[in-house]
Amino acid sequence: MKISDFKGAFKKNTVTIESIDNVFDDYYVIALNKPDNMTWEAGEHGVFTLPGRKVKGQPFRIFSVSCIPEEGKVLIATHANEPISDFKQKLLTMNKGDQVKVRGPFGWFKIQDTTSPVVMIVTGIGITPSRAIIKSIEHEETRPIHLVHSSPTEHLYKETFEEISRKNRDFHPVYTTSKEETIETYTALAKVHGNDAYYFLSGKIKIIRATKKELKKLGIKGSRIINDPYIGY
Numbered sequence: 001m002k003i004s005d006f007k008g009a010f011k012k013n014t015v016t017i018e019s020i021d022n023v024f025d026d027y028y029v030i031a032l033n034k035p036d037n038m039t040w041e042a043g044e045h046g047v048f049t050l051p052g053r054k055v056k057g058q059p060f061r062i063f064s065v066s067c068i069p070e071e072g073k074v075l076i077a078t079h080a081n082e083p084i085s086d087f088k089q090k091l092l093t094m095n096k097g098d099q100v101k102v103r104g105p106f107g108w109f110k111i112q113d114t115t116s117p118v119v120m121i122v123t124g125i126g127i128t129p130s131r132a133i134i135k136s137i138e139h140e141e142t143r144p145i146h147l148v149h150s151s152p153t154e155h156l157y158k159e160t161f162e163e164i165s166r167k168n169r170d171f172h173p174v175y176t177t178s179k180e181e182t183i184e185t186y187t188a189l190a191k192v193h194g195n196d197a198y199y200f201l202s203g204k205i206k207i208i209r210a211t212k213k214e215l216k217k218l219g220i221k222g223s224r225i226i227n228d229p230y231i232g233y
C-alpha cells in the first residue's frame with residue numbers, strides 16, 4: 001500500500017441508478033451512470049452513500065468498481081445475505097435515476113507491472129475488483145492470467161470471463177465450488193509460477209488470511225500477495 005493509493009479518496013461524485021439486476025440467488029449487479037469527469041484504475045473501490053435516505057446503522061458501504069471507465073458506466077455488485085441490512089434494502093429498492101454519492105474510487109488492489117503472471121484467487125462477491133482488473137488486461141497476451149473463483153452455486157460475471165477466455169488464450173478462468181477444489185487449484189498454480197507471479201486475493205477476511213497462510217507455506221513471499229479484504233463480511 002502506498003500513499004498514492006489513497007489519492008482518489010478526496011474525489012466525490014454523484015451518480016444515478018441505471019439498473020439493478022438480481023442476477024441469481026441474492027446477488028445483485030447495479031449499473032450507475034458515469035459522469036464524464038469520473039475515472040478510476042481497475043481494482044479500486046468507492047465509498048457509497050444514499051443521499052436523502054435515512055439509513056439505520058452505518059450510512060455507507062464500500063463497493064469495488066467491477067468495470068473499467070472505457071465501459072462507460074460504473075458497475076458494482078453485492079451479495080444481500082440475510083438479514084439484509086437497511087443500507088442494502090434501501091439501495092436495492094432504488095429506481096432508475098435515483099442518486100447515489102461516491103467518494104473515490106481509490107485503492108491498492110491493482111496490477112503491479114506488465115510482465116508478471118497474474119493469479120487471482122477470489123471467493124463469492126470478492127470477484128468484483130477482479131472483473132475490472134481482467135477487463136483492463138483482456139487484450140494483453142504477454143503473460144498468463146489465472147482466475148480461481150470459488151462460489152457455492154453460480155459464479156458472478158462468468159459470461160464475461162468466458163467471452164474473454166475465448167479471445168485471449170493466456171486467460172484461464174477456473175470456477176470452483178468447494179474449499180478442497182479451490183486449494184488444489186491454487187496450489188498447482190503456485191507450484192508452477194512461484195514468486196514470478198503476483199497473487200491477488202479478495203473476499204472474506206477469514207478466507208484471505210487462510211489463503212495467504214497456504215501460499216506462504218508454498219514459498220510465496222508476502223510481497224507477491226496483494227489483498228482486498230472485504231471488511232464487513
Ligand SMILES: Cc1cc2nc3c(=O)[nH]c(=O)nc-3n(C[C@H](O)[C@H](O)[C@H](O)COP(=O)(O)OP(=O)(O)OC[C@H]3O[C@@H](n4cnc5c(N)ncnc54)[C@H](O)[C@@H]3O)c2cc1C
Nearest residue numbers: 045061062063064077078079081082083085128230231232
Ligand atoms: C475494499 C473493500 C471492498 C469491498 N467491495 C465490496 C463489493 O464489491 N461488494 C460487496 O457486496 N461488498 C463489498 N465490501 C464489503 C461491504 O462494504 C460491506 O461491508 C458488506 O457488503 C456487508 O454489508 P451489509 O450491509 O450486507 O452488512 P452489515 O450490515 O455491514 O453486516 C455485516 C454482516 O453481519 C450480518 N448481520 C447484520 N445484522 C445481523 C443480525 N442482526 N444478526 C445476524 N447477522 C447480522 C449481515 O448479514 C452481514 O453479513 C467491500 C469492503 C471493502 C473493505
